[in-house]
Amino acid sequence: MKKVHVFNAGPCLLPQVAIDHAIEALKDFSGTGISVLSISHRTKEWDAVMDECRALWKELLHIPDTHEVVFLGGGASLQFLYVAMNYLEKKAAYLDTGVWAHKALKEAQGIGDAYAIACSKDKNYTYIPKGFEIPADLDYLHITTNNTIYGTEIHEDIDCPCPLIADMSSDIMSRPVDVSKYDLIYGGAQKNVGPAGVIFAIIRKDSLGRVSRYIPTMLDYRTHIDKLSMFNTPPVFAIYVMNETLKWLKSIGGVEAIHEINVRKAKLLYDEIDRNSLFVGTAEKEDRSLMNVCFVMAPGHEDLQDEFFAFAKERGMVGIKGHRSVGGFRASLYNACSEEDVQALVDCMKEFENLKK
């Protein structure tokens, strides 16, 4: 296979061992003689995968007994609606830190009273708003911990006087999280923990049942907690690969270990962006994401952008084009991206600078 360095923003790079095991399972799932694509989800062999996957989530994120984790289809975008359906009664606040946060807010506004408590759109979402007052009587505050498109991240689990809900699509399992601080954490798997097609939701069990509206069965988190994510056919193959990805994460030391590596990877690339005269970072330094590193050509060198894309592509860099709403470059350094991959990109930037001197 061609040697490449993959920095795709999502679906993300996955560990090779997870892919190898998935290939095996496509041919023969757990020694059943049946492909994982055809296995009945009502078998003990499949139950074992679901149980293992749930247990890995709990172990790796230290999820307390007060919470349960479920796996569903529909993408993180459908979770925007789940959130409002299950939690919005009187009033909810959203921290508007980007396109995804804004879409989550819009979905809630279709259901009830929801507003942006603070917004960083004035500077094209390059920072995380701070110092805003959070009313204690809100149904919840919704935050997007990592803003995939702009490369900003809320690095700490904030203290919140009202229930806290977080979209962690693009930084889940990249750093330790104090799950007890959240009523709900959700996200699509395809940014850091698996292939597209499955979402995770970590739910404080006693936070449900507080709204008076009728919740359609499929949109009610209680349905999926009660049936252990098997009320209907789960996204079998996506869950299989997610489980293999988490097994890999555990084997290398878990979330604490990967976090140290992620910090090193991000530092390597940000240091180069700050040093290299041809590039500048776009996000406010203190809010820089460990997962999505956004940068552009330095002022006066904008005309070199296409040339750098071609230069980097020739050296095997894949997926470094910034989101269409931001432009420039974005390198996503998810868990399966190695320090060698990041070093290769850094070397490529250095080489390009030398060429232009």
Ligand SMILES: *Cc1c(COP(=O)(O)O)cnc(C)c1O
């Ligand atoms: C990608 C992304 C989403 C949307 O995920 P889908 O599964 O495509 O619906 C939502 N929130 C964040 C933070 C994302 O990065």
